Amino acid sequence: SCIVKLHRFLVICTVAVIIMLVIVVWFFPSNDDFRTENPFWNGTRDISSSYSVSPLKSMDDLSTSYQGAALILIPYLDFTAVELEELESFVIQGGILILADDYGHGNQILKYLGLKARFAGQALLDPLSNYKNKWFPRISLTISSFVPNDVESLVFNHATALTGVEIGDTLAQSSSFSFLDLDNNQEWNGDEPTGPMPVISRHTLGSGQVILISDPSIFINSAVKKENNS
Secondary structure: OHHHHHHHHHHHHHHHHHHHHHHHHHHOOOOOOOOOOOOOOOOOHHHHHHHOOOOOOOHHHOOOOOOOOEEEEOOOOOOOHHHHHHHHHHHHOOOEEEEEOOOOOOHHHHHHHOOOOEEOOOEEEOOOOEOOOOOOEEEEEOOHHHOOOOOOEEEOOOOOOEEOOOHHHEEEEEOOOOEEEOOOOOOOOOOOOEOOOEEEEEEEEOOEEEEEEOOHHHHOHHHHOOOOOO
């Protein structure tokens, strides 16, 4: 009789624990990178709340009213041919594609769109003009009309740089002390590219625009609050 009661007690406890875990998982916010419902350092709830950003589950959720619409895209997987066609159509018909990347995944899109610009894919380090250390380079704006006048500089976090960008298309750049760490030794070698290097650029395509940002983390909660990033 005691064994039966103990067994029932253990079953009840197990069920209770499972129910509690389900409740916690259900109500606890996501901690995935860049998720709009993520309130932690790596989420984007702050910027999503300030600018009414709506997450898309797939390219099929894109509005058919492309004129004036903006799509923020942070790519980490290859795109299908159909998805690339949809992106091209979105921009050509008046949409604004904000492509933020630091590991070069966005280059597939740039190649398909016929743009010369590319994400370098190597770390952009700045040993002098930085926020806390060389991994947080300070970024200056090259076109004052791009943002409000009171914005002096941005702070990037483990960023890269852009290549193949014309001077007239550059919106922001790193300092002259920055460099691309091609060999990943965190030190400048004589043959490594040095700044200033473009990090934000704007390109016209059809009736729309493509904005390139070489640091997607500028959107996350912990970065938005740094200096003039917001």
